[in-house]
Amino acid sequence: EDKVVQSPLSLVVHEGDTVTLNCSYEVTNFRSLLWYKQEKKAPTFLFMLTSSGIEKKSGRLSSILDKKELSSILNITATQTGDSAIYLCAGTDSGYALNFGKGTSLLVTP
């Protein structure tokens, strides 16, 4: 059975801190790993990773995939209160369906 595990489940940091969120996966016929940010409504897309070792960046967020370790990390530098959200990691197989982890709930305090 496919499995995606995120850690930590919950994190509280101060504004300006840097955080690293972890995701490990066991997905048969793995195709790609995706990161989403979920606030009050549906998830918004952050990154899709298919190749190992290539960092993707978007502003203060970056992510990288390690296919050897079956894992990925999401980094957020200089955190702001607007970064408070649930960050979801999901692996896809050949069918493109997303297998989600339980998410990491991030709270950034002023």
Place this chain on the structure above:
Amino acid sequence: GAVVSQHPSRVICKSGTSVKIECRSLDFQATTMFWYRQFPKKSLMLMATSNEGSKATYEQGVEKDKFLINHASLTLSTLTVTSAHPEDSSFYICSAREGGGIIGNQPQHFGDGTRLSIL
């Protein structure tokens, strides 16, 4: 960018009612759409994969007669919760990915979700 519209955003109705939720890809064609369910403080659970022009593929434990899915066009999929009961109350979210094999591996984009409350 890719926009997915989901309607309605909130439904409150009596037990026994059937509720239809629409999911539209606004600026791209989606051969495949997905329906998820999310319970409070839990992650998204895939219910079914909706393929344009063919029957949906349901995940184990999801009743196909209860959750009817129709994907009649490349931009529209509908989920009908038939004879809804209080235990069906949940947050339902659809997603769509652009194109098929020619376009390659595209990320899924989500609608805003529908909060369904059955009294």
